[in-house]
Amino acid sequence: MNSTKREGVLYVISAPSGAGKTTLCKEIIDIFPNLRHSVSYTTRTPRNGEVHGRDYFFVGKEEFSRMVEAGEFAEWAEVHGNFYGTSLAVLKECRSQGIDLILDIDCQGASQLKSRFEGGVYIFVLPPSIAELRRRLDNRSSDSQEVIERRIKNASGEIKEARWYDYIIVNDKFEVAVEQLKSVLIAEQCRAFRLLGSLSSTFEF
């Protein structure tokens, strides 16, 4: 009875750097056993502690270009001079296997997915304010002042994109943001259009 099998849900999260998206994603992965984090491909240099295959698949620009040409990406984008992409094969596999997938990607990639795939859930994480975003970036030892200034400048443009997302989570108090993200995931599992297929073996709709 393939027709009644539940499809995996695609959650797409975007945010300006420093809004706390990565920490939120890590927290939420531990709560939902059926949820996996999609590992992006990137041409950027690994940061301290980042592991190939866990945080990203680190590839060269040539390999990335080959994958783009071969249509192997569900979405890809250039961000701050580096390339990032999501494997189309992984996305399709998870959907058909009923595995939920969380994608932590930028607005350009999210926009591509929204136009290519139906049923995805688009979540934008906002900092409480630009001033608080600056404070958080200042406290993050990994970035130089030049990088911070560029991120702040980019943030204003990225935040404009929140408009077309399904949900906005303001990451002021972390526990509240986690509760909201968790609620979005649970609520989306209850969406009628996702359930009618599997419930049609019990009820006539």
Place this chain on the structure above:
Amino acid sequence: MNSTKREGVLYVISAPSGAGKTTLCKEIIDIFPNLRHSVSYTTRTPRNGEVHGRDYFFVGKEEFSRMVEAGEFAEWAEVHGNFYGTSLAVLKECRSQGIDLILDIDCQGASQLKSRFEGGVYIFVLPPSIAELRRRLDNRSSDSQEVIERRIKNASGEIKEARWYDYIIVNDKFEVAVEQLKSVLIAEQCRAFRLLGSLSSTFEF
């Protein structure tokens, strides 16, 4: 700054009798301080323990007809030979005051609201199966066997309507159903279209 004020959200819950909708609504009201239960007008006879103004506004058929004629109902419907209706004035007042309202009404009334108002959230509560629904109705001392048979017969028709609701909650384990309903309410508060107005004083979208 009226333009940035948050509007009250309208939650509409329907279910066949015995699915546990009323208990779920009571539970959820205690969790959200900003959420009120909308008290319907009805022409039916009060059941044991029901209080005028708390459970329903009990009115005669003549008064109900007058209210229909005067356009005082946001929705009204005839169910099992009795009339039920929701005050339009209360609905508008709560929306403009930023108070969330939960309406526990049948599919006909819900369908009227959906065509008349934007931004409402439509939730259908299902029993785990028709057999379990029958068991629950049998255990409810208030109904005669004749009433139970009629409710079971009506349930199949009502369940078909679940199709056009936004969310479906299967009330198998009560705590799980409460968690799901709670999540739907929290998630809906995070919907981008509800937040952009109030966030526009902090960010440019």
